[in-house]
Amino acid sequence: MDRTKRKEAIASLHQENILRAAEELFAEKGFAATTMDDIAKSAEYSKRTVYIQFPSKEEIHGRIVLKGFMQLKEHILHSLDGQGDFFSKYHALCDSLITFYESSPYLFAGIVDFQTQPMDSRDLPEVKRDIFNVGEEINAILEVIIRQGIAEGAVNPDSRIKETILIYWSSLSSLIMVAHRKSSYISETMGATTIGLLEYGCNLLLRMIAKEVQDADETAAGH
Template structure:
């Protein structure tokens, strides 16, 4: 009797449908201007039903953010697991991250709103922990690469890999936020240059001065190669 299993599958699918509808509306109209009734209508359900699947608007929203996190994680893990030389790998990962954010600006907006926000507080602990766990995963991924770089002598020994990862992450999100939210502080067309400069600053700050231990090929090979980051 696999009825129960099918039931569960259908339940998950419905949940997913609501999530999709919510994502679309959130991206389209922003968090505040999207009502739960809107979402229900978009998913062709009544409001009450939405609340059968998500405990609150905030939880629904958090789930949307989480969804995107997971996609990004897949993309970055691929790069991290590839066998490029360390320095190129760092470039590639940072570049991919920037690219991801720039090509999904609405989505990025949502994530940032979550990160800096009132939403986080009124969230079931379980959901918040879930998100935090995924953030940690991404950071550990970065930390791993940095650690590898230290072992190979590319990066300074006194760098804390996890902290370095944190710093890079927050720097990029901070800047992207600025660009994408589009205050008049940065012109859109300077995006490329700004992000490049930030990544460059990070690399120079993190790298060993003398490039010791005969591993300089990685360094010179990648110098000047532009990381992809579609404008």
């Protein structure tokens, strides 16, 4: 390994250590309450070393959110592998989002809270451009699933795909977080489990686009 590659490897190791320490602190204390001093101490580096690797706390947070988006994309692709028709892929997608939250609640919340900015902004940090691009790659995966559903006759052909993706994602991601954070309330007032509520929510969201369900409802109404 030449000197340049060795320096890059060392810098990468430092960055990984800092990001790991920062993620734990953000999850425990919150972003606003965590300082660069806290991160340096937890990662066992000087604050100067932390600033050499990352210019700001915001940059660190952005890199963590980017990691979350990348992991979510791989998690979704893995869950869809081997699934056949639209309905199988839809339910696999729901399950993948739920299990991702359970394995990484902080990363999941960071993805949900990410604020998209206009890509033509001159002062838009590179990490936010990268986050946006990975987010669009995830949207493209979801679009393929919906288009498959339309081709199979399972999804209403009049569905507005981009709007459907946004509604699905925003609705299910919010429900996942609420269902886990208010599990006691759900159990006491509804007599339901967190998983049971999420399964019901996934099926409810499916009804807004599934043609077979809509056709059945229309037939029942006709009688």
